[in-house]
Amino acid sequence: GFIGYFYILTFIIGFGAVMMVAPNPLYMDTVKGVLVGGNNMAAIHLAHATGGDLFLGFISAVAFATILAVVSGLTLAGASAVSHDIFANAICGGKVNEATEMKVSKISALVIGVIAIWLGIQFEKQNVAFMVGLAFAIAASANFPILFLSIHWKGLTTRGAMIGGTLGLVTTVTMVVLSKTVWVDVFGNKAPLFPYKDPALFSMSLAFLGCWIFSKLDFSEQAKIERARFDAQQVRCEIGIGINEVSKH
Incomplete structure (x- = not known):
């Protein structure tokens, strides 16, 4: 419900910015025809236009805390x-x-932080809402097919899930890099090698196809055991029977 409400708000904020921010010279650079501070400032400017400095400070604080x-x-x-x-x-x-394990975790946090800072600098001018969509495209391609098939399809095997999810992940990242968002806007090339901005339609389909094909081609003993356990897993998943003890992960 909260996620659905959030996405409804994006329409409200977007149309509100069109009506109240775009015509106002206080928020628009009339010479360049762009929003002051970039497109990511639309919600902040809208907060000032509707509630003044008090609402602007509140929204800025919320945005900072959320980040x-x-x-x-x-x-x-x-x-x-x-x-x-x-x-x-x-x-x-x-x-x-x-x-x-804790030492590796600390080193990983440091490395991830450095990579995130570098990527943030490279994508500084990109629209935040669109970048969130790209992150969801990766989740839709790498995670969703495995989760959906593991619940609803008896034939899914570990090998099929691994290969299909990997195909979805690699395909999504590759298409994003080759699209206009990265290939042109970040790398400075003249034309993108992948013509679409949103890769999920292709990468998610490939992930589903990879899960299905490589599960069908998996004739190992482990695959037979996994298929045989599906019915018990589905019953436990739907009604919770058999979940009696806490397990260590």
């Missing part, structure tokens, strides 16, 4: 994924002590 919360949350999530999921479980097979 801090999102950045810190994503940094912790990324560092945890690298240290626990990739390093401790995938690379070391779970045979690693907590001190080493």
Whole structure:
């Protein structure tokens, strides 16, 4: 509900900015024909146009707090994924002590922070709302097909999920880099190699196709076990029967 409300607000803010900000010379650079401070300032200018300095200060504080919360949350999530999921479980097979895992987590947080700062500088002039859409495109291509198929399709296997999700991730990132957003606006090339700004339609379809094909081609013993467990998993997923104890992750 909150997410749906948020996206409804984007329409309200957008049309409100068109009506109250665009015609006002206080917020528009009449010489260049662009918004003062860039397109990302539309909501801030609209707050000033509707509520004056008090509302402007409130919205600015909310935006600043939201940025801090999102950045810190994503940094912790990324560092945890690298240290626990990739390093401790995938690379070391779970045979690693907590001190080493914590050290890797700290190093990962530092590296992720440096990369994020560099990317933020490179994409400084890009529209924030559009960049959020690109992040959702990655989630829709790498995560959504696996989540959807694991719940609703009995034939999905671990191998199919891994290959399909990887295809979606790699395809999305590649298409974004080759699109106008990065290839032209950031790298300075004359024309994009990928003609569309939004890659999700193609990358998500490829992820679904990859999950289906490589699950169908998986005849391993592990795949047979996973298919046989689907019915019990679905019952537990829908009604919760069998969830009696807390498990360590």
